[in-house]
Amino acid sequence: YAREVWTFVNLYSKTRGCNRFHAVLRALDLLRERKEVQARGANIPSFPALEEWVKCETKLGNTTLEAEVAGGNDKLAPIKAWSDAVNAAVKDIVHGVPPFPLVHETLARGQKQANCIVVSQTPAEALEREWTENGIHNFVEIIAGQEMGTKSKHLELAATENFEAQNILMIGDAPGDQIAATENGALFFPINPSQEEDSWKRLHEEGLDHFLAGTFAGDYQQQLIDNFEGCLPENPNW
Structure with a gap:
């Protein structure tokens, strides 16, 4: 269900192409609301610190996130670890993918x-x-x-x-x-x-x-x- 939700948020809905930090918040909300997830008693985490950060930060990226964590916002540390892992995975996986014709x-x-x-x-x-x-x-x-x-x-x-x-x-x-x-x-x-x-x-x-x-x-x-x-x-x- 998590993969289906993540794909919907990033590719097949009106949030397609949004910043990853907005995307993860939307995905967690949809997972939390999904009846199949609720039926299994899954505990979907929430990140109030991330919600606050995306409201006030105008340049949502790893550089500003790292500075925020270094400044003492420890509640964003899991988000930074996740975002760093995403960057590493993209660098490792995305090769040999040509543009569309024309x-x-x-x-x-x-x-x-x-x-x-x-x-x-x-x-x-x-x-x-x-x-x-x-x-x-x-x-x-x-x-x-x-x-x-x-x-x-x-x-x-x-x-x-x-x-x-x-x-x-x-x-x-x-x-x-x-x-x-x-x-x-x-x-x-x-x-x-x-x-x-x-x-x-x-x-x-x-x-x-x-x-x-x-x-x-x-x-x-x-x-x-x-x-x-x-x-x-x-x-x-x-």
């Missing part, structure tokens, strides 16, 4: 007429390693991970201070990407979960053209968003 071509084309950056809540070390391994790091000017703040803050600092909103396009596969775009008045092209190859094909064949021609906003974007919002539920069906 990602390379789309980035190469976009780079010719736009300033491209990575906006993510993944740790920067993992992002830089994976983008370099796949030979796509040279297409972007900045790789912004969780250490640099929220996705919305990334866009604000890198784009909205330098470009008009209609000249900023956020490409993403998570509701958090759409929220970041909306908060900054930017355009949004969704990569639909479980339809990634079709989405990248559409972006490569028509989405970039609409963006560069100034015809992205309006009916075209709304159709994309309507399809995207139907892909992910808010709550599980168990």
